[in-house]
Amino acid sequence: MGNSLTGKIPSSFGGLESLQRLRLDNNKIEGFIPRQLCKLQNLGELILLNNNLFGSIPNCIGNLNPLQTLYLSHNKLTSSIPLNLWSLKNLIFLDLSLNSLVGSLSPNMTKLVVIVDMNLSRNQITGNISSVIGTFESLSYLNLSMNSFQEDIPQSFGQLKGLKKLDLSYNNLSGAIPKSLDALPYLNYLNLSFNDFSEEIPFGGPFANFTRKSFLGNEALCGNPIFGVPPCTSSSSRGIKVKQLLLKYIVPVIASFIIFTSLVIMLRRHPRCNIHILGLPITLPSVDYRMISYHDLCCGTNNFCESNLLGTGGFGSVYKGTLSDGTIVAVKVLNLQLEGAFKSFDVECMVLRAIRHRNLVKVISTCSNMEFRALVLQYMSNGSLEKWLYSHNYCLNLVQRVSIMVDVALALDYLHNGQSELVVHCDLKPNNILLDEHMVAHVGDFGIVKILVKNKDVTQTKTLGTIGYIAPVPYKMEVVDDGLLRIEDGRDVTFLQTILSSIFELGLRCSSEELPDQRLDIKDVVAKVNKIKLALLGNRNRGI
Incomplete structure (x- = not known):
């Protein structure tokens, strides 16, 4: 793991049939996930997250009966989720987030009795949320956010008695929030924001501890004023x-x-x-x-x-x-x-x-x-990135800066690849990047965007914008913000230089070429900046 391995996963696993753990995370491996992995019949842990893998999840993965941990997040997988994946009876941890998975969750999913963590967020999954998930008795954490799920939350979710965290934000869900959720005794985190829910928000059980943050962007909701919604009135009359x-x-x-x-x-x-x-x-x-x-x-x-x-x-x-x-x-x-x-x-x-x-x-x-x-517009309590970068009264540490890079890259990936047409911002700069109360970055000011049809020849047109971004220079450490160096003083200098060099190299590769086709694809940028963030967080956790 984390060895900067390149190339592809070999298709031959001869002599490794007894292998129980396979970890190749945080590398630069690309290509398809080979079907030959399914020959490792004793495999209990398969971790391939944060690479450049693309294509489909092999259908045969459901044959790995001992599998308990499956992490494929932060890749470029584009298939639907194989139906037989849900036949992995021993699966405890499942993370397929931050890919481009499509399709819907089959209503014929098999009940997973021991699964504890399940994360399918940040994909392009459509259709209804399968009611079968409500039978996953051991489920503690469920994240289906940032997909395109539709219709309502299954009533069966009220049976998830061990559920602690539920995130269904940024989907197209509608209908009423099931009152059955107020019977979940351990639920301490709920995010249903930016959907199309309506009717009254339950107030019993764990709902008494939630705030308006759990329900933002659902204009048709009503209920207790602490949720930031209007009180409910009788809607029986036709008028x-x-x-x-x-x-x-x-x-x-x-x-x-x-x-x-x-x-x-x-x-x-x-x-x-x-x-x-x-x-x-x-x-x-x-x-x-x-x-x-x-x-x-x-x-x-x-x-x-x-x-x-x-x-x-x-x-x-x-x-x-x-x-x-x-x-x-x-x-x-x-x-x-x-x-x-x-x-x-x-x-x-x-x-x-x-x-x-x-x-x-x-x-x-x-x-x-x-x-x-x-x-x-949505109010951003921490103002613009411009203020945090160029004011003497504010300064961001390296983790915050890289996190903002990740946020902006994800926004651009959505604009470039998440629509039927490519949306080009044309004026991306610190003043147009706004930070909310949690220091999450949001891209704004779309007054001069271009909307381009994909798969068509695009002629060069005059682009308005702000002159001055970006001015790459060949000296790495000489252009580093003095405020950042002061904050990071005492850290491992070699590691800090490595991280900063990776960031500068990425910035130069995104901006140095005259022709857009010769620059890095934004999906590659997302993967690389996420890898930088994970390396930085891992270093911080070790106290270096």
Whole structure:
């Protein structure tokens, strides 16, 4: 493990039939997972995480009956999960996260009696969450976040009596949160944020200890005010149901159509516009649209008082605001006197409401009339990366910096590969990377993006942006932030130089070539920066 091994996993395992543990994690191994691995009938631990493996998970993996640990995360696997994987009766730990796995979970999954940890997060799995998972009696940790699961949470989850942590965030789940979950005695972490759940949030059992962080981005939820949602009212009357239907579905469709039509008209009037909109993903109606009036924004920002000003940009100013329900937001008000402001508003609104990712700034709503246009955005309490890099009052340690690199790389990977069309940010810089209360990075400011059709010849067009990024130099340690060196003083100098050299080398490989095709693919960047982070964390854990 962690030996920088390269090449492929050999297809011959002669003489290794008695092997019980196979660990090749944190290397640079690439290629397919060979089917010949299935000949190791005594294998109890298979750990191949954080490599460059691609292709499919072998169907025969279900034949490894003694297998207890299967870690394939942080690779480039693209298949569906083989059905017979769920026949591994002795499986205790399963981690397939951070791949590009597709397909759905079969309703014919086999009950896994002893499984404790199961992580399928950050893939592209679709369909319903199988109710069979609710029969995994020993399950303690379940993470299905950042996929495309649909429909509701199975009622059978109420049978997971040993469950401690459940993360279903950033999916397309809907319906009510099962009341059966309030019977889970050990549940101490719950994240259902950024789905489409509705109706009342349970308040019994473990729910009494949860906060609004567990339910962010589900605009149709109601319940106890401590969850940051409005109180529930009777919805028995037909009028209220019609109103809810209008707010949730009809209004977003109409608003999306108006915005899209305006953009098309504008592009036709300005043929030199550098945005390609062929095949633009029209997925906006799937996102709930919260109606916020100009009056609400005036009240929430104290009439856009200067004391609430967070910063200014190329097309306007950003203010901190508090909505009537207590939600703190960032209000980006455009200066409509500036050339390009209208186009910037329409483009940013359309793009950000059509995409959803943990590391992208979320659009809560918009407010628009003839004389005023504003985006209501997710508030980032720790400000921009610019502040943390270039202010004498703030400084990030190396772990924080690398974690931010990982967050930004994941956001770009989603923009480049997570949509039917490739979204190019065009102005990625520290001032457009915002940090939330947990120092998680979110990419923002999509006013000058390009949307490019994949598998088409793309002609070079003029790109607006900020001049100055990036200026690579050949001297490694001479360009390191003095503040970082002060924070890391006392650490292993050789190890620190190795980590910093890896970071600089990665940055140079991403920016040194003139032709984009000659630069590293963002998926490779994600894998490499994750490997750097794991190495850094491992070093910290050893106290070096």
